[in-house]
Amino acid sequence: MKREDLVDFVYDEAHTLDQMEWETWLALFAEDGRYWMPLEWQQEDPILQPSLMYEDRLLLTVRVERLAGERTFSQKPKSRCHHLLERPRVISMGEDDGVYKVRTSFLYTETRGDLLDRYSGWIGHELVEIDGALKIRLKRIDLINFDAPFSNIQLFI
Amino acid sequence: MDRYRGNPQAIADLIKGYAVHRDVYVDPEIFELEMEQLFPNSWVYIGHESQLKNTGDFITSKIGNQPILASRHRDGQIYVLHNRCPHKGVKISSEPCGNTGKFFRCPYHAWSFKTDGSLLAIPLKKGYEGTGFDADQASKGLPRIRNVRIYRGLIFVRLADEGLSFEDYFGDSLSTIDNMADRSPQGELEIISQPIRYMHSCNWKMLVDNQTDTCHPMVAHESSAGTAVNVWERAKAANPDMDPPMAVQLYAPFMSPYEFYEGAGIRVWPNGHGHSGVSGSIHQDYEDVDGYLQMMVEAYGEKRAHEILGDVRHNTIYFPNIMVKGPVAILRHFIPLGVNKTLVESWVFKLKGAPDKLYERGLMYNRFINAPTSIVGHDDLEMYERAQEGLQSDGNKWVNLHRLWDENEPEEATDIVNGTSERQMRNQFYAWKKFMIQNMDTKAGTAG
Numbered sequence: 007m008k009r010e011d012l013v014d015f016v017y018d019e020a021h022t023l024d025q026m027e028w029e030t031w032l033a034l035f036a037e038d039g040r041y042w043m044p045l046e047w048q049q050e051d052p053i054l055q056p057s058l059m060y061e062d063r064l065l066l067t068v069r070v071e072r073l074a075g076e077r078t079f080s081q082k083p084k085s086r087c088h089h090l091l092e093r094p095r096v097i098s099m100g101e102d103d104g105v106y107k108v109r110t111s112f113l114y115t116e117t118r119g120d121l122l123d124r125y126s127g128w129i130g131h132e133l134v135e136i137d138g139a140l141k142i143r144l145k146r147i148d149l150i151n152f153d154a155p156f157s158n159i160q161l162f163i
Numbered sequence: 164m165d166r167y168r169g170n171p172q173a174i175a176d177l178i179k180g181y182a183v184h185r186d187v188y189v190d191p192e193i194f195e196l197e198m199e200q201l202f203p204n205s206w207v208y209i210g211h212e213s214q215l216k217n218t219g220d221f222i223t224s225k226i227g228n229q230p231i232l233a234s235r236h237r238d239g240q241i242y243v244l245h246n247r248c249p250h251k252g253v254k255i256s257s258e259p260c261g262n263t264g265k266f267f268r269c270p271y272h273a274w275s276f277k278t279d280g281s282l283l284a285i286p287l288k289k290g291y292e293g294t295g296f297d298a299d300q301a302s303k304g305l306p307r308i309r310n311v312r313i314y315r316g317l318i319f320v321r322l323a324d325e326g327l328s329f330e331d332y333f334g335d336s337l338s339t340i341d342n343m344a345d346r347s348p349q350g351e352l353e354i355i356s357q358p359i360r361y362m363h364s365c366n367w368k369m370l371v372d373n374q375t376d377t378c379h380p381m382v383a384h385e386s387s388a389g390t391a392v393n394v395w396e397r398a399k400a401a402n403p404d405m406d407p408p409m410a411v412q413l414y415a416p417f418m419s420p421y422e423f424y425e426g427a428g429i430r431v432w433p434n435g436h437g438h439s440g441v442s443g444s445i446h447q448d449y450e451d452v453d454g455y456l457q458m459m460v461e462a463y464g465e466k467r468a469h470e471i472l473g474d475v476r477h478n479t480i481y482f483p484n485i486m487v488k489g490p491v492a493i494l495r496h497f498i499p500l501g502v503n504k505t506l507v508e509s510w511v512f513k514l515k516g517a518p519d520k521l522y523e524r525g526l527m528y529n530r531f532i533n534a535p536t537s538i539v540g541h542d543d544l545e546m547y548e549r550a551q552e553g554l555q556s557d558g559n560k561w562v563n564l565h566r567l568w569d570e571n572e573p574e575e576a577t578d579i580v581n582g583t584s585e586r587q588m589r590n591q592f593y594a595w596k597k598f599m600i601q602n603m604d605t606k607a608g609t610a611g
Contacts, residue, residue, distance in 0.1 A: 043536060045357060054519055056356050056511065056526050058536040064398060065410055068391045072538055078386040080545035155360035155506050156535035158544055 007135060012108050013094045015140045016131060020089035023162050028070040031162070035063055036134055036141040041162070043147045058152065058159075073161075080158060087161045088115045094131075105143060106133040114163045125163060126150055167192050171600035178596045180589055181568040182561040185554045187595070188366040194502035196599060201483060202227030203322035204598040206332045208485045208496060209233060211512070212316045213353040215241055219262045219278055225498060226322050231308065232256050233318060234263065236279040243308040243320050244280040248272075249301040267305070280305035315344040316352050317494075325602065327434070335577060336436035339479035343489040345471045346521075347514035348462035352492065356526075358508040359534045365547035367484060367499040368591075370507060373543060374478040374486045374495075375439045375587040377424035378566075380417045383546055387538035388417035409450070413528050416445035417539070427477070427582040433575040435482025435594025437587035441579055444477035446490035452520040462516075480587065482594050491528045492521070503551050509533035564588050 022031045035041075043058040052060040061069075072078050092111035100106045108131040115124050130146035147163045167173050167190075174196070177184040186193050209224040210233060221234040223246055232246035232255060246254050248269040255267045255276070266283050268275045275283040282304035285291065296302050310321040312329040317340060319329065326332075344352050363370065373379070380388070391414035399405055407415070428441030440446070459468035479487045484497040492512040500506055511525040532539045554562070567584035574593035580586045 045359065053523050054526070056359060057530055058359070058534055059530065062410075064394060064408070065391075068387070068394045068414075069538060071394060072386050072390045075386050075390060077389075079383070080386070080541040153357060153360065155362040155508075157362050157364070158541045159536050160538075160541055 007099070007106065007140070009096045009099070011140065012096055012106050012131075012133065015133065016094040016108055016110050016129070017091065019142075020091055024088055026086070028073060032063070032066055032070055034142050035066065035145075036136060036143050037063065039063060039142045039144065041066055041145050041147075043149070043152075043163070045152050047152070058149075059147075069162075080160065083119055085160050086117045089163075090114075091129075100134075104134060106135075106140070107131065108133065112163070116159065116161050118158060118160070121157075123157065123159070125156075125159070127152075129163070165192060167196055169603065169605045171603050171605065174599050174603075175596055178592045179561075180570075180572060180593075181565045182563050183592050185560050185562060187592070188368060188551070188562070189502060189554050191502045194366075194499070197499065198227035198229075200601070200603060201595065201598045202499075203229075204326050204601050205483050206310075206312070206319045206321045206327075206329055207483070208481065208494075209243065209318050209320055211352065211354045211510075212241060212313055212318060213355075214260055217262060219264050220260070221256055221263055221267075221278075222260045223256050223258065226320060227499070229322065230254055231320070232267075232305070234267075234278040236277070237265075238279070240279070241311070241313065241318065242279045243311045243318070244305040245308065247305070248274055249282075249304060249306070250274050255305065276304050280307045315340050315350075323602070332434055333436065333481070334432055334434070336432040336434075336438075336479070336481065339438060339476055339481075339487050339489055342471060342474050342476065343487060343492055343512070345463070346459075346489065346492065347517055348458045349516040350462075351515040352512040353515050354510060355513050356511070358496075358510045359529055361507040361509070361533065361535045361540060361544075363505040363507060363544055363547060364503055365505060365544075365551040366503055367497045367505040368595075369547040369550055370495075370497045370505060371480060371482075371484065371486070371591060372588050373547070374480055375429060375437060376585075377427070377429075377439055377583050378421065379546070380424075380445075381420065383542045384417045384539055387542055388414045391415065392418055406450075409524060409527060410531065412449050413524075413531055414539075416448065419445060421583060424582045428579055429582050429584055429587050430577075430579045431587055431590045432577050433594075434597075435591045436480055437590050438476045438479035439582060439587070440475060440477025441582070444475045444490070446477065446488075447475045449490070449524065452518050452524075455518050455521065458517065480591065482591055483598075488528075491525045493525055493529055493533070495533060507533070564592075 019034055042052050042060045045056045045058050049055050090113040094108045094110040096108055098107035110129045112129055113126045127149040132144040133140045134143045177187050207226045210222045214222050215235040218235055218237050223232050230246035233241055233243045236242055248255055253269055253271045255269055266275045266277055274285050277283050308320055312319050344350055395411045427443045429439050430441050431437040475490050486495045494510045496508045498506040509529050511529050513522045531537055534540055564585040567581055
């Protein structure tokens with residue numbers, strides 16, 4: 007795996023989300039993959055500290071199916087999203103444990119009807135190689151204002 | 164021109180029992196009067212004493228639109244103060260919590276105050292000599308709120324000097340707080356983390372109403388809880404040996420049928436308090452946590468331990484603006500910011516001495532149901548905001564609360580009713596009317 011492959015993975019994943027290809031996006035996660043959005047600064051524990059999200063594939067599948075549901079009233083009209091990413095910074099090439107680590111600064115925008123909400127912070131990817139392909143073991147979103155009161159965040163940063 | 168200020172009859176006329184006028188949700192003047200009348204006349208929750216462990220610890224909050232401050236003084240007591248400098252009105256503390264050391268210091272002119280609110284020092288003190296300053300209210304420091312009551316660690320405040328005592332205001336409804344605290348083998352709750360905060364573009368009462376609305380979960384939450392059940396059933400079919408994970412245990416009961424909620428019952432108490440889930444609730448079938456029952460039996464004895472854990476009340480409203488969920492030790496605080504703007508803070512208590520798994524469950528429930536990133540929350544917020552917009556319609560100026568209404572329904576009663584009744588919402592509005600017009604000054608335009 008080359009550094010360039012990790013960088014491409016991060017951009018491609020964001021593109022998948024911006025295109026609202028949720029099923030394709032979900033398939034990027036390893037079977038035991040997690041999506042985590044902490045609620046505290048430099049949070050270390052997703053279990054006994056509060057988080058905005060900490061979800062496994064079962065729960066992410068619920069979200070993806072919900073977005074397509076006929077009675078998903080908060081998605082009438084449907085939200086859209088846009089990721090603006092700084093060049094990802096490779097933190098680890100997995101020399102010791104086989105886990106590639108990448109950190110990316112972002113601006114994320116999500117619509118809700120006529121409203122536009124904007125969030126910024128850092129995305130941390132922990133990636134592993136499974137059958138020759140990179141998969142997400144952990145996607146961590148640290149918002150700069152994790153403790154602010156938000157309205158609905160319905161899609162995926 | 165004011166329609167409601169100084170006019171208690173006009174306010175009372177908004178509440179018909181089986182219906183309430185839309186102005187209670189959408190009228191800016193009504194919102195102002197709630198800030199001036201309803202909140203000061205009520206006992207309002209501001210925080211938990213575990214947030215004020217050490218001398219100099221403080222928290223800030225609001226009662227209605229008035230900023231307040233609570234701090235732990237060196238005598239060990241908690242003092243609740245108006246959070247405004249007696250000089251020019253500057254807010255003394257702007258953070259939600261912290262430690263101020265030995266004194267508070269105003270950032271504008273460095274007037275300083277002890278942590279019980281009394282004035283400590285003013286720069287250039289000589290400039291006040293012979294001016295009569297000593298007789299002015301400003302010389303007394305941060306005004307102290309007299310009516311403060313700490314119950315099982317929860318701090319409640321009544322701003323108005325006169326009114327119902329704490330005991331008369333809450334009465335038997337305190338049994339829910341007792342049950343939540345008793346779920347700790349030590350009988351104590353603790354706050355060790357921040358709340359999840361969620362901003363709502365709707366009136367605060369829409370959230371309060373919803374806490375005992377048992378006819379919406381299977382409809383509004385079909386999108387979230389219903390999908391969760393479907394996804395789980397597929398996973399289970401593929402792997403029949405799987406036990407439902409904690410997440411599924413929390414989501415699935417939302418899809419219970421009307422009959423379940425009807426049978427679970429609603430209990431009402433005077434002054435607007437009440438709860439859903441009398442004989443059962445969506446919290447009743449959670450998996451046991453290893454070792455917890457044994458701890459409880461050791462702490463309370465066999466009979467009492469089962470009594471405590473068998474009481475699985477769903478949502479308890481403490482009028483006006485908190486909801487307590489005992490079985491998962493969650494407290495939700497509905498903070499009104501404007502007629503159509505409400506901040507919700509959802510806190511999880513740690514049960515002292517109980518296994519971590521219970522705290523994990525509470526935190527998980529909170530982010531699944533009460534977070535801006537929660538799909539269940541998305542369903543609810545959508546409904547509140549649509550209601551806030553829909554109520555602008557002149558097609559019908561009344562919000563209907565007719566379900567299981569009785570024209571002889573008492574406005575101050577303890578009662579247990581069918582769990583799909585709208586009785587608790589009506590109960591809240593009887594209290595709303597009472598505290599809105601209590602001691603109302605009927606001479607408009609007086610500077611108090």
